[in-house]
Amino acid sequence: MAPYIPENYLPNLKKYKYQAIDKSLISKYVLAEYWNQLVKIFPLTMAANMVTLLGSLHVLVAVVLNQIYAPNLVEECPSWVYFAFSACIWIYGSFDAVDGKQARRTGTASPLGELFDHGCDSLVVSLIMTLFASTCQLGETWWTAALVFFALTNFYMSTMEEYHTHILFLGYFSGPVEGIISFSLGTLLTGIFGPAFWAKSVYSFIPLLPSALVDVLPPLTLAQSLVASMGVMLIPTVYTSFSNIASACREQNKSVLSAFADAIPFVASIASMVVWLAASPNVLHQHLVLFLMFAGFAFSYIVGRVIVAHVTGAPFPKLNRMHVPIFFGTANAIAPMVGLAKMFDGENEVILIWICLAYTALQYAHFALEVINTICAYLDINCLTIKHKKAE
Numbered sequence: 001m002a003p004y005i006p007e008n009y010l011p012n013l014k015k016y017k018y019q020a021i022d023k024s025l026i027s028k029y030v031l032a033e034y035w036n037q038l039v040k041i042f043p044l045t046m047a048a049n050m051v052t053l054l055g056s057l058h059v060l061v062a063v064v065l066n067q068i069y070a071p072n073l074v075e076e077c078p079s080w081v082y083f084a085f086s087a088c089i090w091i092y093g094s095f096d097a098v099d100g101k102q103a104r105r106t107g108t109a110s111p112l113g114e115l116f117d118h119g120c121d122s123l124v125v126s127l128i129m130t131l132f133a134s135t136c137q138l139g140e141t142w143w144t145a146a147l148v149f150f151a152l153t154n155f156y157m158s159t160m161e162e163y164h165t166h167i168l169f170l171g172y173f174s175g176p177v178e179g180i181i182s183f184s185l186g187t188l189l190t191g192i193f194g195p196a197f198w199a200k201s202v203y204s205f206i207p208l209l210p211s212a213l214v215d216v217l218p219p220l221t222l223a224q225s226l227v228a229s230m231g232v233m234l235i236p237t238v239y240t241s242f243s244n245i246a247s248a249c250r251e252q253n254k255s256v257l258s259a260f261a262d263a264i265p266f267v268a269s270i271a272s273m274v275v276w277l278a279a280s281p282n283v284l285h286q287h288l289v290l291f292l293m294f295a296g297f298a299f300s301y302i303v304g305r306v307i308v309a310h311v312t313g314a315p316f317p318k319l320n321r322m323h324v325p326i327f328f329g330t331a332n333a334i335a336p337m338v339g340l341a342k343m344f345d346g347e348n349e350v351i352l353i354w355i356c357l358a359y360t361a362l363q364y365a366h367f368a369l370e371v372i373n374t375i376c377a378y379l380d381i382n383c384l385t386i387k388h389k390k391a392e
Helices: 007-014 025-041 048-069 079-106 111-135 142-165 175-193 195-199 211-216 222-251 256-279 281-286 288-312 323-338 346-379
Strands: 020-022 168-170
Touching: 007 288, 007 346, 025 079, 025 175, 048 079, 048 111, 079 111, 079 175, 111 142, 111 175, 111 288, 111 346, 142 168, 142 175, 142 222, 142 256, 142 288, 175 195, 195 222, 222 256, 256 281, 256 288, 256 323, 281 288, 281 346, 288 323, 288 346, 323 346
Parallel strands: 020 168
Antiparallel strands: none
16 A cells, blocks of 8 residues: 655755734624633643644534434534533534643644644534534435535635645634624524424524515525525635635646646535435435534545655645545445446345445554554654753
8 A cells, every 4th residue: 555645755844834814803803812812721732733622523513412312413412512512513613722822832733734634624624514414413414415415515715725825824704703603603592492392494584575576586494594505605715715726726837727627526526425315315414413423534535645745845746546435335335227226225225335434444543553653653753742842
């Protein structure tokens, strides 16, 4: 098996410098001081990656609670569960915001920090979307699938943009700041008022809206309108990413079309998952949570390979072994459309999803451990502890 980081690219790790542009007004004028004070609660003996990990584990706690009280994303949870969701999401976002500050405080900033941070984020993004779908009682439906796929698309485009521009760009409304605030506030309000208000018509929240206009508009609940809004907001986000990539390629005298083509494997993956769900309604309506867990691991691996290529200056990764279960599952789902029999039919298809989940989870674990061990050995650092104290 070829190494995830070829030896000739390892020297680039020592040349790498993290660059970011954050245009968020909330970050600058509201949360900046909160983060500056929050980071001080962590001892200087704690590694920044441990801060990242602890924050991410809070989301896992929320996921476990959700599986206990709302496994099908439609059950009403006790109020305290929604409060727990809100707290866990907020803590995750707060720790994610200060892990870089902790790295600088301890003098341990490294490419591994960015890889570890983005790796955890890529795993968490689909989990938070599933939690919010449960909060809104969207159920195992296309609305939940769309919510997750929109978030994954936004994350991938941001990662692809960073690879080509060498800058992580966060706009006036970004997932790590405004997104976290929105989801944390939404779950908090659900704990106070109950989830029923998410099922109300969105038009009932718009005063003075003519009833004649409401009659011709598509019926949308408040929850559904939020998903639709995310889809609409994704359009300018994707356009901006492509625009920034094009500008960077022209400055670097690189092919713009070749850079744009880097989105094809991801688009093929999402499209295949959509086809799979469309061709297998029982998966969509009975096993969507399981399916999205598999999709989350697959996505994290695909994105992780891009981040590794970014910090090592390696070529952009194309198709990889994580696409195999996605394309195989889709082929199995559409087999009857071309006159072939399914290898996994009916309820047996859930067995295929479990196999895909196991494969992607193990493959991701192997990837993460190999990359961490490789970078730690080359840079002479530890991942979750501080090996060399900051010079006074």
